Amino acid sequence: MAEASVSPAVHASARVRVVVVDDHSIFRSGLKADLADSIEVVGEAHDVESAVRVVTEAAPDVVLLDVHLPGLDVPAGTSGGAEVIRRAAPSVPGTRFLALSVSDKAEDVVGVIRAGARGYITKGSSGADVSRAVHAVAGGDAVFSPKLAGFVLDAFGAAVGETASASDELDRLSAREQEVMRLIARGYAYKEVAAELFISSKTVETHVSAVLRKLQLSSRHELTAWASARRLL
Incomplete structure (x- = not known):
């Protein structure tokens, strides 16, 4: 090759x-x-x-x-x-x-x-x-x-132009939600995120639901693409 x-x-x-x-x-x-x-x-x-x-x-x-x-x-x-x-x-x-x-x-x-x-x-x-x-x-x-x-x-920048800038979108998330968002977008399982941040898996699940809702995304795969396009990983 x-x-x-x-x-x-x-x-x-x-x-x-x-x-x-x-x-x-x-x-x-x-x-x-x-x-x-x-x-x-x-x-x-x-x-x-x-x-x-x-x-x-x-x-x-x-x-x-x-x-x-x-x-x-x-x-x-x-x-x-x-x-x-x-x-x-x-x-x-x-x-x-x-x-x-x-x-x-x-x-x-x-x-x-x-x-x-x-x-x-x-x-x-x-x-x-x-x-x-x-x-x-x-x-x-x-x-x-x-x-x-x-x-x-x-492709993903077009969506940003229709809604808000990347910084404005991140401002919707709390500091903890941003931490969870980055780990989930990198492919971490809920248990791995919980261990990394010293919180429970249930708390991770709650944060992920909040992140998806605030960013108007429907899955962790869309979240990965969103974060990757904005160079947040």
Whole structure:
């Protein structure tokens, strides 16, 4: 794979468990061979149904996910990759999804990010770049090449223009709600947030409900996309 422009700061020494989802077995084999030694591939899948099964069973740290993935009963206007996230993410709250696609179209990028992906890189990326992106996403960062990041900021920035600025939106949240919002947006489970902030899981749930209501969002995946677009992670 050719060099790409993804260069997040990462802790490459940490071991990351990954599931690779792509409908081309040759690509999966080449990608596995190119990944850093610090990345362990714990499962593979070739379509929506097998991806949901493998991801929920393996509960990996990161899913490397093709966007245009075949599958049954995928709603019109929804990519196979976005459908995998929609079906699998609720069962694996600690898992992050990183889209890896040949497409750099704005609608593909925005669609999978709205579904809950933590980043989007193209298949022109080198094995080293993919490895760095995997570590970055596993560590809680959002990863996009500059061009793709522009699509995300444009898409979610339009919504900001219709309502309020990012700072005005944050002003709606208490200091504690902002802390909870950032951890949830980074993929933390309720129990993990509770342990981090020394509060109960029930209190975390109450704060999350308040955050979603105040920001007029409907799910933690929308919250992740909202926070990522505003560079709040």
